[in-house]
Amino acid sequence: MFFSDEQLLEAVKEFKDEALDLLNGMEEGLLEIREFGIGGDRINAVFRAAHTIKGSGGMLKLTHLVEFTHIAENLLDEIRNNKISITDNMIDTFFLCKDHMQSLVLFYAQNSKKEPDDSLKTMSGFLMETLQTYLNGSVKINAPKKKITKNQEGVQYWQIDIMFSKEIYSLGMDPANFIRYLSKIGEVVKIQLNTEYISDLEHLNPSECLIECTIAFRSSKSKDEIIEVFDFIEEDIELKLTTLNDAQEEQNDENQSEEEEEESESNLLSSQNIEKPIAVNNEKETSIVNSSSLRVDSDKIDILINLIGEMVIANANVVQRASLIENSGLNESVSAVSRMLEEIRESAMKIRMVQIGETFSKFKRIVHDISKQLGKQVDLTISGGETEMDKTIVEKISDPLVHIIRNAMDHGLETIEERIAKGKNQKGTLVLHAYHDAGTIAIEISDDGKGLDEEKIFKKAVERGIISEDSKLTQKEIFNLIFEAGFSTADAITSISGRGVGMDVVRRNIEALRGTVDIKSTKDKGSTFTMRLPLTLAIIDGFLVKVGATHFVIPLDMVLECIELSARYRNEMHGNNYINLRNSILPLLNVREHFSTGNDSENLRENIIVVQYAGMRFGLIVEELHGEFQTVIKPLGKIFRQIRGISGSTILGSGEVALILDIPMLMNHIVALQAHNEKGDANEVKEN
């Protein structure tokens, strides 16, 4: 009754974010329980997640979600109190329940209508029945009472979040007195102390006040009258007052009766026991409690980063003009601004950086599900989860990763019998590993399965008309065939992989992010897929060079060194495209020839820029070197998108356009050229 439909939808959307976090936590908890049992705080964590979702859902009148969650919660509670022991099947059911709750939450977030559609209800019914069987019929379905309590005239429900300042004791105040006083002007329905803020004994400073709590309060007093209670300590308190709808009362009634048996002593005072009801935002809020993190619409950050990008370009212009004026004072100021701009840019980019671990932990569940489906045993090892990368990229690589993992488990890992026959551990291993490498993030997915079968892939590719029968391909080229559209090697098409749409989509998605993917594989030892992705999409540090009249930018992270293409090197080349650089062969690519930029400055000195990517190095022959340069990547227009070797463009201070070289693509080009020139060698490789 306090919400308009619109407000409700808004509140539900906020609830969605919180609920999805909780559900993720629940999933992780379940995975841990499966592995280590219900001990520690694991079962409590899962229970609390369900409990909090039910509570928050209740506040928003998401009746169906509440009813459903309630039963799951009942079973969890029985398990928690050792009345029912958990089984693998039960865990699987809980996984389904988690998925279903997620569907429900997403449904509510999208639809203002209150009732989920039939398919969701059918699923609810099915799961509720299953849960009920586990409950052995001994516990009655104790769904929340659907009574609608009519509010007495003027009586409202409030959620009061209070944080007292640390110094309040020294002012001679006791927070307890204010709470006692509250019960004189209304009813304190429930109080939740946030014990997280009270440390253990070792770190306790006893003269600091560490009381923070959330109070469900019922009173006929107005907001101002309630705030008046705290008038006395106005300066030393952070107070948030929110009205709740009457669903909250139901919730609290129920909580109170359940509470005694439901919350065991061990978790109540533990720091994790914070079931903070979500704040239902509306105009009734008086102040906002500071928090250590906040959710920001990612569009806002994108706008900020875009603006900073524009500033970087504008600044390049300023720097250039200032250098022409040759005024030392001006130059100093300009370089100060540039330095600060760089710092701003870096901090702005950091906002977007997230740890990849969250995405990784999602795979635990996927691996669990698939291994069950396939009847294979899989040990998943994850490392490098703390590696940070741009959120957009993290989101976009999730699908390709899932696909590669599925393929690895389906096609890569053998069945238990096969593994035993081969003398391998019957449990297959799958390793996810992320790390920084030369300005890129590398993500490796390795398995210890049977490896890619070159012959089979070759045959299949011929069958599918991707290559002709007499093609001579290197091992690497053969492996890369699996990324071709319409390629599938599965003998039987399973529901997990092998639908023939997949690996080509994987490669396309990764390339769209300016990334690459490559494969290493040894027969019967396993395969490793390595994805390499840029740290960020928008701004890079570049190295500016000029060839003829055209400017090119090379991503600085990939530049190893610059050397002059001296007469000595030139003589040694004998017209070939490589030089001997400190006793190793360095393949070269002449940028002028490659991009046919014209031939107007024949006698200019030439330089070689040695670049490294994915453990390989090669040299680019360019003319002028202009040095380090911060650059904002602008995508090329549609017409130019087909040009291989150019990943984007940028605008220089002078207003000229510079093209950003796509090093991975050029690297592929060189590798292909080499393979072409060394066909004979290639055949040998193949025979090996």
Added chain:
Amino acid sequence: MISIEDESYVISPPTELNIHTVEDFVENLKNELVEDKDIILNLADISEIDSAGFQVLVALKNEALKRSVSLKINDMSPEVYEIITLYGVHTFIENNK
């Protein structure tokens, strides 16, 4: 105030457990509770307790959790019961009685 009985620390806080006494009390606890022994709290004689005193009890509980030792409450005065219920953590006690 703090003694060792049957391999457990038995703690009897000052009868007035408030902002004026907590500092000494906590200092005392920090000095005495050197080993990971179970803790027994005797709260029967507390005639006055405020939020500062209350949060020491919570900190003790947290400490016990950290050390993985048990914390039991022997008995408590009505004053202690009142503040613990006021802050909504009455199960803290009920499970320990």
